[in-house]
Amino acid sequence: MTETTAFPPPDEPEDTNERTAEVLPFPLKKDATPAAAPAEGPVKPGEWEAELPDTDDPEAEGLADGEPVDPAREVYPPSVAEWMEAKDKARLPVLPDWVKLPDQRTAVRKWAVRHYSAVVGYHAVRLPCIYTPKILIYSPRGAWRWSAAIGRWVFDAEGKPLRHAAVAAEDAAEYLKLSRQRNDRVRLRGIVATIAAFIGLAAALTLYVMAPSWLLLVSIAALTTTLGVVGAPADRPLIDLAKVTFRKRRLSSDIVIRAHEVAGLTSKDQTIAFPRPIGRDGDGWRVVVDLPYGKTFEDAMKAHARLASGMDIAPTQLFLDKDETSGRRVSYWIADRDPLAVPSGKSPLLGATRVDFWKPFPWGVDERGNPVMATMLWLSLLVGAVPRQGKTFSARTIALAAALDPYVRLYVFDGKASPDWRTFAKVAHRIGFGIVPKSGFDPVQHLLTSLRELKADVEDRYHRLSELPLHVCPEGKLTPEISRDKKLNMPLTLFVVDEVQEYLTHPEHGREILSLMVYLARVAPAVGVSVMTATQKPDDKACPSELRDQHQARFALRVGAYQVSDTILGAGSYSEGLDASKLLKSHKGVGLLKGMSDDSGIVRTYLADGRDAERILTRAAALREAEGTLSGDAAGDAPAPEVSATILDDVAAVLGKGETKVWSETIVDRLADLRAEVYGRGRSWSPSPRQKRSPPRSSRSVSARSRSAAASTASRSTSAASSATTSPP
Ligand SMILES: Nc1ncnc2c1ncn2[C@@H]1O[C@H](COP(=O)(O)OP(=O)(O)OP(=O)(O)O)[C@@H](O)[C@H]1O
Numbered sequence: 252m253t254e255t256t257a258f259p260p261p262d263e264p265e266d267t268n269e270r271t272a273e274v275l276p277f278p279l280k281k282d283a284t285p286a287a288a289p290a291e292g293p294v295k296p297g298e299w300e301a302e303l304p305d306t307d308d309p310e311a312e313g314l315a316d317g318e319p320v321d322p323a324r325e326v327y328p329p330s331v332a333e334w335m336e337a338k339d340k341a342r343l344p345v346l347p348d349w350v351k352l353p354d355q356r357t358a359v360r361k362w363a364v365r366h367y368s369a370v371v372g373y374h375a376v377r378l379p380c381i382y383t384p385k386i387l388i389y390s391p392r393g394a395w396r397w398s399a400a401i402g403r404w405v406f407d408a409e410g411k412p413l414r415h416a417a418v419a420a421e422d423a424a425e426y427l428k429l430s431r432q433r434n435d436r437v438r439l440r441g442i443v444a445t446i447a448a449f450i451g452l453a454a455a456l457t458l459y460v461m462a463p464s465w466l467l468l469v470s471i472a473a474l475t476t477t478l479g480v481v482g483a484p485a486d487r488p489l490i491d492l493a494k495v496t497f498r499k500r501r502l503s504s505d506i507v508i509r510a511h512e513v514a515g516l517t518s519k520d521q522t523i524a525f526p527r528p529i530g531r532d533g534d535g536w537r538v539v540v541d542l543p544y545g546k547t548f549e550d551a552m553k554a555h556a557r558l559a560s561g562m563d564i565a566p567t568q569l570f571l572d573k574d575e576t577s578g579r580r581v582s583y584w585i586a587d588r589d590p591l592a593v594p595s596g597k598s599p600l601l602g603a604t605r606v607d608f609w610k611p612f613p614w615g616v617d618e619r620g621n622p623v624m625a626t627m628l629w630l631s632l633l634v635g636a637v638p639r640q641g642k643t644f645s646a647r648t649i650a651l652a653a654a655l656d657p658y659v660r661l662y663v664f665d666g667k668a669s670p671d672w673r674t675f676a677k678v679a680h681r682i683g684f685g686i687v688p689k690s691g692f693d694p695v696q697h698l699l700t701s702l703r704e705l706k707a708d709v710e711d712r713y714h715r716l717s718e719l720p721l722h723v724c725p726e727g728k729l730t731p732e733i734s735r736d737k738k739l740n741m742p743l744t745l746f747v748v749d750e751v752q753e754y755l756t757h758p759e760h761g762r763e764i765l766s767l768m769v770y771l772a773r774v775a776p777a778v779g780v781s782v783m784t785a786t787q788k789p790d791d792k793a794c795p796s797e798l799r800d801q802h803q804a805r806f807a808l809r810v811g812a813y814q815v816s817d818t819i820l821g822a823g824s825y826s827e828g829l830d831a832s833k834l835l836k837s838h839k840g841v842g843l844l845k846g847m848s849d850d851s852g853i854v855r856t857y858l859a860d861g862r863d864a865e866r867i868l869t870r871a872a873a874l875r876e877a878e879g880t881l882s883g884d885a886a887g888d889a890p891a892p893e894v895s896a897t898i899l900d901d902v903a904a905v906l907g908k909g910e911t912k913v914w915s916e917t918i919v920d921r922l923a924d925l926r927a928e929v930y931g932r933g934r935s936w937s938p939s940p941r942q943k944r945s946p947p948r949s950s951r952s953v954s955a956r957s958r959s960a961a962a963s964t965a966s967r968s969t970s971a972a973s974s975a976t977t978s979p980p
Contacts, residue, residue, distance in 0.1 A: 393482025510561025666753025
């Protein structure tokens, strides 16, 4: 291979023929010329040698011994713009943000008023009933301690051990010296104490005789309080703290290194490195660490508990984040206290008049208190946890947000028939509780009917969206305008099933419910129908993976083991640092969210208890009534009796053989004869929006072409028929 050098090497002097130094050839390669032939005659051992190539690598050609193998480091001086940008980043603001920004200033002012009024109130309540009795109890002891301390001072008690030591050592000179010094001191201090006592007594008498009573009282209170404070036991302070002080300490690099050493994440000759300084981040510390080469984020995850122990904090205070820039770089957030045990507070939905379900809505906060917005657009959500951890409450907050958007159609089914979902009857298009039939109403059958109804609706939506004119539906997808157009009847829909395992394990309908739910979770979100499933049994028997896997978003509250956490969140979540088994019992409403957005992480969901839910749903029902979107069960419209055949099937069935044209009236009569319960005279059946928009070509007769159309569009017309009976008023 020939090498062409376009530019002379920088160190080589240009255009010079001057000999600056002698260049000696350094034979790296073995001489290519054949070795001199061995001398003729017999070859004895040790007299022969063969030349072996050093390497097979053709790139090694021309490589000199001792040359550096690292690529040359190219160092560019920063441009002025880069330099200024770096300076901009490093500069600290003259005034902190909370001073400059009016809303933050207001927040700080409100906080200060709230905080200090709470502190003052706390002590004001305790002053008469706790502090005063304590002062009165402790003050005699305080008086005794005070006079004892004065006595010790006057009689030079601190020199006593030295005088004893001189006696023990039989050092007469030293003893006499110390005794003389003591006598002098005692005399002087005695005089001072006597004068002070006289002054004190005179002041007391003066106060008693001359001072107004309020001053006398204040003086007595001050003296008694001082004596009470002096007399209080060291382990039981006189005044309670109005706030809890949390164990907060400075985190140093030594502590972080120690933690990695005890966690087995360092080796004998390699420790961790800190690519950036340790700093504060919210209510905690942010530490970025480069693990030794070969160690990974997954290793750090496995050592989570040992790392926390090495830092002397609770495991719930340590959070690990993957750093995408290197496999060995880990970012730690070390909270000052367990942030997950701090309740996130009431749901902001309580103060909301309405919600736009097309936009993300507040669902909770993360471990650092940053708001977490949720969205159910184009996805299905699986919620799983052990009982009593907040599974229902967290799912319900999402359904409450949906309820506050009057254009969202709600289906709510609760397998456990708990009181949690009952109030949704005010707004839900279809609703059912439990699995046991009651008063002639079978909730499982109702779920089945609703699922079939929804499946037909979803199939129909796909067709109708692709048939809508471009100016209405430019991308063939549901838009806010289409979803709110009552004539088009394609509202955003949320299908909620709590304790889904109860339905899936139903002996008679379990299999069909499963297959319908799988269909909906997989196909329906794309046309605006989202499924939210909650379960306390995410195992394969109670909630098969066939259904679980269709959920794009997952939310896992506390579970028993990391395997269960992976079952809810999806395989591989544990190695990404998501393990819901690490959550504690006290972490109510706290879970790990995955798949709702690009980021996964902790959500401390807002609380909306039963009473809050009722308030929100009353408002939601009023909103729906005003907008005219109250429908289905909430409006008292029961689902139409199910017919196995479609209208076109029935039309096809009533057309006689060889009939090419039949009057509409005749068909209507024949249909009434065929199914009196559906087409009978007393019943009013209206065409679906789709049918309304595309009337039959002949208004007076139905052509025989309908027969073949009936067969080919069977599934479509099923949905048309069902949506005709379910369209909102
Ligand atoms: N976000 C929250 N903040 C504070 N406490 C909460 C929160 N969510 C739930 N809780 C508390 O947890 C309790 C249990 O909640 P929830 O009924 O939702 O649990 P669950 O997992 O659905 O239980 P089960 O499976 O028994 O129905 C509630 O009564 C409430 O006190």
